Amino acid sequence: MMDMTLLSIVLAVSMLLMLAMGIWVALALTGVAVLGLMLSGNDQIGLLFATSSWGASTSWSLTALPLFIWMGEVLFRTRLSEDLFKGLSPWLSGLPGKLLHVNVLSCGIFAAVSGSSAATAATIGRMTLPELKAQGYSERMAVGTLAGSGTLGLLIPPSIILIVYGVAAEVSIGRLFIAGALPGLLLMVLFMGYTMVWALLNRDELPSNTSDRVPFIVKLKALKQLLPIVALIGFVLGSIYGGLTTPTEAAALGVFGSLFLALVTGSLDRESFLGSLLGAVKSSCMIGLILVGAHFLTLAMGFLGIPGALAQWIGDMALSPVVLLMSLTLLFVVLGCFLDGISVVVLTVAVVLPMVQQANIDLLWFGIYIVLVVEMSQITPPVGFNLFVIQALTGKDILYVARAALPFFLLILFAIVLISWFPEIVTYLPTTMSQR
Amino acid sequence: MHSLREKLYLASGYLAGFCLVVIMLIILAQIVGRLFGFIVPSAEDFSGYALAGATFLGLAYTFHEGGHIRVTLLIQRCSSRVRFLQELLVLLFALVLVSYMTWHCIYMVWESYVFEEVSYGYIPVPIWIPQVPLALGMLALNLAILDSLVCVVKGRVPAYQTHENELNLEEV
Amino acid sequence: DKWHMPTPYADANLPTQIAREFAEEIKANTAGELDITVHSGASLVKHPEIPRAVKTGQVQLGEVFIGIMGNTHPVFKHDNIPFLATTFDDAEKLWAAARPEVEKQLDKDGMTLLYTVAWPAQSLYTKAPVNRLEDLSGLKMRAYSPSTSRLADLMHTTPTTVQVPDIPQAFSTGIIDAMITSPSTGVNGQAWDYLEHFTDVRAWIPKNVVVVNKRAFKRLDDKTRQIILDAAAKAESEGWKRVRVTAAEDTKTLAENGIQVAEPSAELMAELQTIGDIMIDEWKAESPDDVGAILSSYR
Ligand code: NA
Ligand code: NA
Numbered sequence: 001m002m003d004m005t006l007l008s009i010v011l012a013v014s015m016l017l018m019l020a021m022g023i024w025v026a027l028a029l030t031g032v033a034v035l036g037l038m039l040s041g042n043d044q045i046g047l048l049f050a051t052s053s054w055g056a057s058t059s060w061s062l063t064a065l066p067l068f069i070w071m072g073e074v075l076f077r078t079r080l081s082e083d084l085f086k087g088l089s090p091w092l093s094g095l096p097g098k099l100l101h102v103n104v105l106s107c108g109i110f111a112a113v114s115g116s117s118a119a120t121a122a123t124i125g126r127m128t129l130p131e132l133k134a135q136g137y138s139e140r141m142a143v144g145t146l147a148g149s150g151t152l153g154l155l156i157p158p159s160i161i162l163i164v165y166g167v168a169a170e171v172s173i174g175r176l177f178i179a180g181a182l183p184g185l186l187l188m189v190l191f192m193g194y195t196m197v198w199a200l201l202n203r204d205e206l207p208s209n210t211s212d213r214v215p216f217i218v219k220l221k222a223l224k225q226l227l228p229i230v231a232l233i234g235f236v237l238g239s240i241y242g243g244l245t246t247p248t249e250a251a252a253l254g255v256f257g258s259l260f261l262a263l264v265t266g267s268l269d270r271e272s273f274l275g276s277l278l279g280a281v282k283s284s285c286m287i288g289l290i291l292v293g294a295h296f297l298t299l300a301m302g303f304l305g306i307p308g309a310l311a312q313w314i315g316d317m318a319l320s321p322v323v324l325l326m327s328l329t330l331l332f333v334v335l336g337c338f339l340d341g342i343s344v345v346v347l348t349v350a351v352v353l354p355m356v357q358q359a360n361i362d363l364l365w366f367g368i369y370i371v372l373v374v375e376m377s378q379i380t381p382p383v384g385f386n387l388f389v390i391q392a393l394t395g396k397d398i399l400y401v402a403r404a405a406l407p408f409f410l411l412i413l414f415a416i417v418l419i420s421w422f423p424e425i426v427t428y429l430p431t432t433m434s435q436r
Numbered sequence: 437m438h439s440l441r442e443k444l445y446l447a448s449g450y451l452a453g454f455c456l457v458v459i460m461l462i463i464l465a466q467i468v469g470r471l472f473g474f475i476v477p478s479a480e481d482f483s484g485y486a487l488a489g490a491t492f493l494g495l496a497y498t499f500h501e502g503g504h505i506r507v508t509l510l511i512q513r514c515s516s517r518v519r520f521l522q523e524l525l526v527l528l529f530a531l532v533l534v535s536y537m538t539w540h541c542i543y544m545v546w547e548s549y550v551f552e553e554v555s556y557g558y559i560p561v562p563i564w565i566p567q568v569p570l571a572l573g574m575l576a577l578n579l580a581i582l583d584s585l586v587c588v589v590k591g592r593v594p595a596y597q598t599h600e601n602e603l604n605l606e607e608v
Numbered sequence: 609d610k611w612h613m614p615t616p617y618a619d620a621n622l623p624t625q626i627a628r629e630f631a632e633e634i635k636a637n638t639a640g641e642l643d644i645t646v647h648s649g650a651s652l653v654k655h656p657e658i659p660r661a662v663k664t665g666q667v668q669l670g671e672v673f674i675g676i677m678g679n680t681h682p683v684f685k686h687d688n689i690p691f692l693a694t695t696f697d698d699a700e701k702l703w704a705a706a707r708p709e710v711e712k713q714l715d716k717d718g719m720t721l722l723y724t725v726a727w728p729a730q731s732l733y734t735k736a737p738v739n740r741l742e743d744l745s746g747l748k749m750r751a752y753s754p755s756t757s758r759l760a761d762l763m764h765t766t767p768t769t770v771q772v773p774d775i776p777q778a779f780s781t782g783i784i785d786a787m788i789t790s791p792s793t794g795v796n797g798q799a800w801d802y803l804e805h806f807t808d809v810r811a812w813i814p815k816n817v818v819v820v821n822k823r824a825f826k827r828l829d830d831k832t833r834q835i836i837l838d839a840a841a842k843a844e845s846e847g848w849k850r851v852r853v854t855a856a857e858d859t860k861t862l863a864e865n866g867i868q869v870a871e872p873s874a875e876l877m878a879e880l881q882t883i884g885d886i887m888i889d890e891w892k893a894e895s896p897d898d899v900g901a902i903l904s905s906y907r
Contacts, residue, residue: 024506024530025504031529044666045539046537047543047664049537049543051660052542052653053656054461057492058484058488058566059487060480062487063483063484066490066491167649170451172776172797174798174802175801239467241781243778243779243783245783248771256460274453277457281452281497282449282503285494286503299652302647302652303652347651349651351524371549392505430599475767479769553681556678556679557679558757
């Protein structure tokens with residue numbers, strides 16, 4: 001155990017050093033993996049990298065990510081994002097914080113189409129961030145709400161992480177998806193509640209021009225501007241639930257639909273098409289190479305057995321369920337700082353699941369708990385995919401984004417406390433399902 | 437000479453973009469196929485290969501454009517002399533690491549060719565063919581890093597850094 | 609030594625349980641000299657990459673579903689030819705017949721065969737009852753390989769690709785109406801959430817195979833090698849013994865959760881056997897010598 005601890009510390013410190021020095025995130029992850037494998041005396045490092053890169057970059061379930069990013073780039077080049085704001089603003093004008101809620105709401109809706117957190121943040125952020133900035137909203141809050149609510153992509157079905165967990169824990173994926181719905185809404189309520197409180201306390205960081213009373217007829221007229229975007233989301237959702245496409249394939253329909261919208265609204269030409277492609281390439285290559293590095297680091301961690309050993313160490317203490325959950329949360333948050341969330345689940349699930357079963361914790365409930373924990377890891381530095389996406393969108397350093405996202409990190413933590421206190425938030429909907 | 441390099445970077449970007457279009461078309465074909473009762477053979481494999489192509493072929497372009505992200509908060513506070521050394525060191529590290537990885541990616545493609553390895557899906561595709569873009573993309577990234585290194589040694593500001601600075605100025 | 613063994617399936621599956629016992633047995637009998645870490649659920653190496661990883665010595669040994677090597681050589685296809693061996697006894701006989709050919713092919717690729725673990729027989733899941741082949745006509749059936757696609761064609765259904773995680777939703781939304789898989793997979797995915805009928809046609813009995821890198825294996829001393837071979841023999845016999853129990857239990861679990869479990873009618877089986885014979889002939893045509901040797905030794 002002692003040299004395992006030492007090894008973990010050496011690796012964590014060297015990652016922080018590499019990142020502080022300005023080494024690109026993907027290369028820092030790869031570098032730490034190489035260091036770990038070297039220290040363990042592995043002599044196949046290069047071949048392992050090649051194999052793991054090939055495996056990581058050809059995964060079918062990942063195809064949705066670049067397509068959604070592309071969809072965001074296409075929509076950004078249409079008038080749709082402007083329309084979205086024009087349509088929503090009369091409705092949000094009564095709420096403290098006004099358009100700041102647009103990130104939470106759009107992410108919540110888009111999460112029903114996309115299974116990943118990074119894709120949600122990238123697609124929505126591409127549309128909302130420039131507009132929020134133009135209207136004079138607090139940048140920090142705009143970035144924070146986006147980072148936080150992007151994670152809804154994982155909790156609101158469909159969800160990649162729930163599929164990974166469902167396969168590993170042998171829990172019905174259909175039930176997991178249904179179980180995620182209420183906690184997803186809970187998070188949205190928490191995020192919006194916090195935004196309102198913040199807005200009441202920080203009036204000076206909001207644009208001050210609009211009047212609060214908007215006649216109902218104006219609201220109704222504004223809805224017309226939401227039509228194209230509602231039609232787009234409805235088209236994709238409809239094809240999923242109407243049996244036309246699987247969630248994994250929905251992204252292709254999303255791109256197709258937005259290209260079509262861009263065409264009919266007259267904003268699609270050769271230049272904007274190529275521009276959207278290059279923009280998508282830039283973001284998805286960045287994420288892709290980080291995923292390759294993260295996958296290689298996961299492989300190195302598998303060989304070294306660090307995450308498993310840490311989990312085992314917690315398991316050996318024979319804790320009560322409450323303390324066990326608290327310790328696991330701490331473990332996952334710490335691991336989630338250095339590894340991406342899905343890797344954390346993959347690396348620890350074999351050790352953690354038996355512990356959880358022994359403590360009589362419901363595996364379905366634990367799946368939603370895991371998602372919330374993984375959501376937190378998306379916004380903790382240095383390795384957090386929502387941070388990377390938002391840095392690419394805004395040029396803001398990931399540490400800045402992480403600080404802006406901190407309140408939302410704490411809100412997700414609070415949601416974990418709530419679902420532990422009231423497990424029915426998770427289990428209610430799935431039980432109604434099994435009684436059919 | 438200079439504009440030829442720019443054209444090559446752009447070509448890297450468009451090649452990756454082409455792969456994105458291919459992914460979309462394959463998946464759309466699969467959806468349409470399901471409607472009309474035909475199967476697109478190995479659709480899963482082919483879109484996966486196109487994804488690898490999209491990721492790796494675009495690496496050089498993304499690097500050149502400052503798309504690969506890093507923590508800039510600390511290094512931006514350094515004096516220009518320290519900053520010069522820092523970029524030099526970082527680029528040297530990147531060059532060594534990526535060269536090593538590129539070599540092994542090429543080796544993997546060669547091994548796939550020698551082993552006559554085929555995919556396990558519908559259509560048995562010789563696996564070295566879709567692996568070529570991976571090796572090529574890594575090689576191109578290598579050249580892009582080398583290009584930037586030469587740039588720094590000559591005392592100029594590398595392209596990725598210019599783009600990083602632009603983004604930051606724009607957002608202040 | 610410390611060895612690493614990636615396996616494709618999660619811990620609750622029989623093959624992974626056997627792999628863990630296999631590793632423990634070797635550790636105990638070598639007094640800790642050879643310590644094999646089992647990485648379940650494709651957590652170390654993704655499933656399609658496992659043969660490659662073993663072959664090139666990135667890991668010393670690993671477990672693979674034989675079916676995914678079908679494109680490498682026709683002998684691996686013995687594992688999923690429908691209606692060739694439909695009882696566990698027949699499947700054991702078929703494996704005895706195919707083993708020398710499979711070992712030969714693996715050896716060519718630098719791998720040594722250690723043991724196999726069978727899955728329960730692959731049977732028919734549908735939303736409506738099936739008494740004759742006609743009942744399936746025009747339905748959309750899940751296909752994931754050339755042979756399942758061919759089978760779907762011959763059964764007059766439309767082959768449809770859906771990835772494993774998408775299956776529940778695909779059934780609920782009507783993307784597929786039928787699939788052929790084992791009772792264990794049905795239990796793991798809680799099939800009762802989205803379909804009603806299980807017709808136990810026992811189309812074929814697929815297996816996982818555990819292989820070790822030839823060079824890594826040769827480098828061991830004779831004694832350790834024998835310990836591994838003994839543990840492998842034990843794992844193989846345990847596997848065949850316990851899969852029979854698993855199959856019965858899982859089928860019972862399906863019924864307990866409200867799925868209508870039915871034995872196929874004689875008419876349906878006769879129709880399916882005709883389809884099976886066509887596919888056996890087609891398989892034989894792929895490689896008359898090797899496949900012919902397996903078939904004549906089996907029959
Ligand atoms: Na989602
Ligand atoms: Na993190």
